[in-house]
Amino acid sequence: MTNLTTILKKYKESGTFTRDEIISLLGIEDEKELMQLFTQADQVRKEYLGDEVHLRGIIEFSNWCIRNCLYCGINRCNQELARYRMSSDEILATAAEAISMGFKTVVLQSGEDFYYTGEIVADIVAGIKAMGAAVTLSLGERPRADYAQWKMAGADRYLLKFETSDPDLYARLHPGSSLAHRLRCLEDLRELGYQVGSGNMVGLPGQDLASLAGDILLMRSLSLDMAGIGPFIPHPATPLLQAEPGTVKLTLKVLAATRLLLPRTHLPSTTALGSVDSDGRRSGLLAGANVLMVNLTPLRYRNLYEIYPAKAEVKDDPGRLKIEAESMVKQLGRRISTGYGHGNLYKPKPQINA
Numbered sequence: 314m315t316n317l318t319t320i321l322k323k324y325k326e327s328g329t330f331t332r333d334e335i336i337s338l339l340g341i342e343d344e345k346e347l348m349q350l351f352t353q354a355d356q357v358r359k360e361y362l363g364d365e366v367h368l369r370g371i372i373e374f375s376n377w378c379i380r381n382c383l384y385c386g387i388n389r390c391n392q393e394l395a396r397y398r399m400s401s402d403e404i405l406a407t408a409a410e411a412i413s414m415g416f417k418t419v420v421l422q423s424g425e426d427f428y429y430t431g432e433i434v435a436d437i438v439a440g441i442k443a444m445g446a447a448v449t450l451s452l453g454e455r456p457r458a459d460y461a462q463w464k465m466a467g468a469d470r471y472l473l474k475f476e477t478s479d480p481d482l483y484a485r486l487h488p489g490s491s492l493a494h495r496l497r498c499l500e501d502l503r504e505l506g507y508q509v510g511s512g513n514m515v516g517l518p519g520q521d522l523a524s525l526a527g528d529i530l531l532m533r534s535l536s537l538d539m540a541g542i543g544p545f546i547p548h549p550a551t552p553l554l555q556a557e558p559g560t561v562k563l564t565l566k567v568l569a570a571t572r573l574l575l576p577r578t579h580l581p582s583t584t585a586l587g588s589v590d591s592d593g594r595r596s597g598l599l600a601g602a603n604v605l606m607v608n609l610t611p612l613r614y615r616n617l618y619e620i621y622p623a624k625a626e627v628k629d630d631p632g633r634l635k636i637e638a639e640s641m642v643k644q645l646g647r648r649i650s651t652g653y654g655h656g657n658l659y660k661p662k663p664q665i666n667a
């Protein structure tokens with residue numbers, strides 16, 4: 314018995330949960346209680362952020378990566394994968410198309426690929442900014458000087474998921490890397506004046522409910538502008554091929570609990586959620602999410618950016634995906650935002666120094 318009513322009543326008075334209360338929420342199995350949790354999260358989303366859903370167009374411009382993250386299909390040890398890099402011109406042309414389709418934010422994502430130097434990325438950012446879109450970067454861990462250069466070129470946001478708040482699990486999943494360094498990067502980004510996005514994966518092998526509660530508390534202590542929460546999906550060309558995938562149900566519980574604790578944070582209903590269940594993204598929008606990512610990667614590269622298998626959207630062209638997202642939003646009685654959808658949680662004074 315979770316005593317959900319008591320926990321939610323206390324939440325309405327205090328706006329917060331204890332760690333144990335979060336663990337109780339994540340342990341809910343009763344269908345009626347689940348609905349109660351999701352409905353509460355949906356109400357908080359509506360109260361703080363309204364009915365607007367922000368569409369972000371994502372361009373996955375390179376699948377080269379120097380890292381060996383145990384869960385990720387594009388990790389450097391995957392020899393079976395054909396590697397690609399989009400040129401600056403190709404990236405700019407794809408972004409221009411996105412903007413002409415009405416996207417207000419272009420997200421640039423890649424493996425950790427230092428072929429794209431600070432300067433190359435800065436030029437791409439400046440080019441997209443000149444076209445009038447907001448720019449989110451998601452290029453992994455880079456020196457602070459690179460982050461500073463890109464901010465100066467006009468980048469608005471940076472997405473760098475901490476993946477798990479458990480330092481031991483983090484170290485096991487990311488050989489040669491540490492949670493402390495990931496968090497250092499997030500601090501750098503914040504200090505440089507970025508709107509900061511982070512988040513986790515749900516259902517990683519070795520992760521339990523207490524660990525997930527820790528993730529949610531970390532998201533809050535980072536005062537995130539955006540938090541991406543998606544199920545772990547095992548990839549056959551990785552050491553975790555035989556691990557159990559994260560479930561939609563647990564992912565939605567983490568999403569809903571995060572919405573309650575971070576009422577103003579942008580929460581996408583992730584592509585990973587849509588990949589494990591065709592109804593996943595819709596369910597996410599009903600459990601606290603207010604953002605959808607639309608894949609704009611040119612079709613000839615799309616299936617090569619295979620961070621996890623059976624990624625939703627591998628075959629559909631951007632125009633189609635946009636129409637699908639729009640009709641899902643409309644069916645829910647909500648509307649697509651026409652603004653930039655900047656983060657509104659945290660407004661530090663920008664201080665741009667390397």
Ligand code: SAH
Nearest residue numbers: 384385423424425453474544545546620621
């Ligand atoms: N190199 C960038 C982008 C990584 S890919 C970076 O380090 O930030 C973007 C996200 O995909 C990751 O942050 C991770 O949360 C997610 N991801 C990677 N492999 C996954 C898998 N097998 N299942 C689910 N999500 C995965």
